[in-house]
Amino acid sequence: MERAVHHTIRTLCTAALLTLAASCNPDIFVEDFMPVTPEFNLDGNGDSVKIGFASDNWHVKYLYGPGSVDGLYFTVRDADGNDKGDQCHFEAYNRFSAVRENDLLALSFSKLGPLELTVKIKENLFDNPYLLHIVAGNEYEDRDIKVTISPSEKYVVDNIVFSNDIYDFYNVRLEPVDEILVDNTQSAHGETVIYRKPYENAHRTIRFVFDQENICNTVKPDIEIEVPNVYEGKEKLEFRGEKTGISEREIHLPLTFPTDSTFAYTVKPGIKRVVATYLEYAEFKTDFTMYLSNPVSGRKKVFTGRLESEVPFASFIFGYEPTNKEQSTAKSL
Amino acid sequence: MRNSIISNILLPFAMIFSCMPWHAAAQETRKIIHSIRTDVRAGNVAKTDGFFLGENASGRPINATMSAHLKYGFRFGEGTVYGRMYPHTYQGIGIGANTFFNHGEMGTPALLYVFQGSRIAGLTDRLSLDYEWNFGASFGWKKYDPDTNPMNVVVGSDVNAYINLGFILNWQAGKNLNITGGIDLSHYSNGNTSQPNAGVNTIGGRISAVYTFDNGHEKANTGKDKLYGKERTDCTFKPYVSYDLVLYGATRTRGVEWPDRKYLVPGSFAVAGFNFNPLYNLNKYFRAGLSLDLQFDESANIKDHVAGDYNQQDQPKFHRPPFIEQFSAGLSLRAELVMPIFSVNVGVGRNIICRGNDTDGFYQVFILKTSVTRRLFLHVGYQLYNFKDPNNLMLGIGYRLF
Numbered sequence: 001m002e003r004a005v006h007h008t009i010r011t012l013c014t015a016a017l018l019t020l021a022a023s024c025n026p027d028i029f030v031e032d033f034m035p036v037t038p039e040f041n042l043d044g045n046g047d048s049v050k051i052g053f054a055s056d057n058w059h060v061k062y063l064y065g066p067g068s069v070d071g072l073y074f075t076v077r078d079a080d081g082n083d084k085g086d087q088c089h090f091e092a093y094n095r096f097s098a099v100r101e102n103d104l105l106a107l108s109f110s111k112l113g114p115l116e117l118t119v120k121i122k123e124n125l126f127d128n129p130y131l132l133h134i135v136a137g138n139e140y141e142d143r144d145i146k147v148t149i150s151p152s153e154k155y156v157v158d159n160i161v162f163s164n165d166i167y168d169f170y171n172v173r174l175e176p177v178d179e180i181l182v183d184n185t186q187s188a189h190g191e192t193v194i195y196r197k198p199y200e201n202a203h204r205t206i207r208f209v210f211d212q213e214n215i216c217n218t219v220k221p222d223i224e225i226e227v228p229n230v231y232e233g234k235e236k237l238e239f240r241g242e243k244t245g246i247s248e249r250e251i252h253l254p255l256t257f258p259t260d261s262t263f264a265y266t267v268k269p270g271i272k273r274v275v276a277t278y279l280e281y282a283e284f285k286t287d288f289t290m291y292l293s294n295p296v297s298g299r300k301k302v303f304t305g306r307l308e309s310e311v312p313f314a315s316f317i318f319g320y321e322p323t324n325k326e327q328s329t330a331k332s333l
Numbered sequence: 334m335r336n337s338i339i340s341n342i343l344l345p346f347a348m349i350f351s352c353m354p355w356h357a358a359a360q361e362t363r364k365i366i367h368s369i370r371t372d373v374r375a376g377n378v379a380k381t382d383g384f385f386l387g388e389n390a391s392g393r394p395i396n397a398t399m400s401a402h403l404k405y406g407f408r409f410g411e412g413t414v415y416g417r418m419y420p421h422t423y424q425g426i427g428i429g430a431n432t433f434f435n436h437g438e439m440g441t442p443a444l445l446y447v448f449q450g451s452r453i454a455g456l457t458d459r460l461s462l463d464y465e466w467n468f469g470a471s472f473g474w475k476k477y478d479p480d481t482n483p484m485n486v487v488v489g490s491d492v493n494a495y496i497n498l499g500f501i502l503n504w505q506a507g508k509n510l511n512i513t514g515g516i517d518l519s520h521y522s523n524g525n526t527s528q529p530n531a532g533v534n535t536i537g538g539r540i541s542a543v544y545t546f547d548n549g550h551e552k553a554n555t556g557k558d559k560l561y562g563k564e565r566t567d568c569t570f571k572p573y574v575s576y577d578l579v580l581y582g583a584t585r586t587r588g589v590e591w592p593d594r595k596y597l598v599p600g601s602f603a604v605a606g607f608n609f610n611p612l613y614n615l616n617k618y619f620r621a622g623l624s625l626d627l628q629f630d631e632s633a634n635i636k637d638h639v640a641g642d643y644n645q646q647d648q649p650k651f652h653r654p655p656f657i658e659q660f661s662a663g664l665s666l667r668a669e670l671v672m673p674i675f676s677v678n679v680g681v682g683r684n685i686i687c688r689g690n691d692t693d694g695f696y697q698v699f700i701l702k703t704s705v706t707r708r709l710f711l712h713v714g715y716q717l718y719n720f721k722d723p724n725n726l727m728l729g730i731g732y733r734l735f
Contacts, residue, residue: 025598032638141641
């Protein structure tokens, strides 16, 4: 009888435990794929990290950088290597790799397994650390994983090749330097001679117009390159040791001849004259190809564009009778 | 809730009354004295919720309650050890029907329960002051439903536990007839297995007629008697220490409350626990001791582990909290009223090892232990927090070491 009681009790306990187990509430719980959200600091010169996840119920949603939550675009390939084009949202892909190679930030990331995301930095050409946000999550929650990427080594110019051909050459543009009103009417016999230095404040102006953006962030700031010029107003490109840094802004270079040359002009007695000084400029454009390399990563870049130049090569001083307005407005000697 | 109560409480009692060795042992030595009892009870419903105050479909307060009961009881004859140790104790099984005069919203639940009573004090030769408790299930409630029963916010399931305690005057009107009458307190709830669970409480009076079969014809046993193989020549009680090991489980619901939102989490959560309770048996009626209480509650502290923003989801999801936030270990002081077959154990305790608001607090337990064998017992209990917050049932088995 006691055995029967024990058997009954065992059966009831088993039934109770099974009931208990069936009563557990699995639909309420979701795995926490990342109990603690990590942060990473990576070296912009090719560093990488493997981000681990506690469970597989997550997707990479999007990545964004500082200043905007708009997603960064990456070129996506699925696990079979099929090109999926440029994407900025990645929830549709379970196993994939993505690469970004444009502008100043180059990196790649890949999700090839359920518990791991690999991020590899190729370069960060911004001058400051770049805070990359990787948003991973599921339908219930997201995690914003911060990856700070230090600036990488800038590029050096291996070589710049200018085209032998120049175009848009023009050498008859006159630019006024100054005008002076000389009133010699009080002198009956004496001439007035004035001296001008037309090149005193003159300079050559060049502009690098690049086909690509961000050259200034790409190259080291102290880079100097030799640029060609036309001389004596002749349509012929020559290298005579003129060097400059690289900028996307206008660059003023000193003239290659003495700028303190003095020229005289005589105003006869009894007359007024406006003495005008002009410089004559030669302009041209020529294309170039700039080859860059990174001394740390070994990556290479090619920038193309055109060099625009204008340089004074001759001066003119002449006088003319002033108009009534010029008599009142022109600078007097 | 229906399955929990039926399978864990009532079936074992049916087994007990038909198969248990003490029953057979008693019949081998002296008679079991049988009785039939009828109760009529009337009372007031405690106004513990606005629903009873008039916030219901009828717009009137729910005041009165009335029930009728038919019970089979028995006590051990004087020729048995139990009969000599507990001469006035009776126990049995009863059925009843209860009305709250609001069938449309509350129903007219039927009752099925076990009961036990005994004498507190003899007043005269024929009059005594007795107590009786009932414990079982009530069926046929009309529960809360947002469409069909939206105002009943006190009953969350159509089966609820039934607990009753009465203090009654017992008058022996004749050799086989007793008339009893007294006050009566009842509680109905589902032990937090469903929501809502405000519960129904009543207080009132009862009057009963008891017919005892073959009363006074059984002979006193002055000789040796055997029970469980032990020879007992008298009823002298020597104090001793026993050790109760209890394993229990239950299901429960959980509501969470954030600063700007309350949410009843769908489904039920599992609770499991273990008690180690040394008890000093002071006399045949009373034992007390300190209990080590371990419990795991699958729903504890989930409020602090929401997956994402709870305001962005109609049905928020949760992360499973760390084990330490769902496990608690506490110590409680226990006192136990010991009777044949049944013991009533109450305790007050505090969790010592715990983390999180849901487990960090004082708890109270109310337990009915039903002896199956000399060492095995069924364990039906209920745990409260801070004397007012329902926590969970405690349904399991226990093993007693001497």
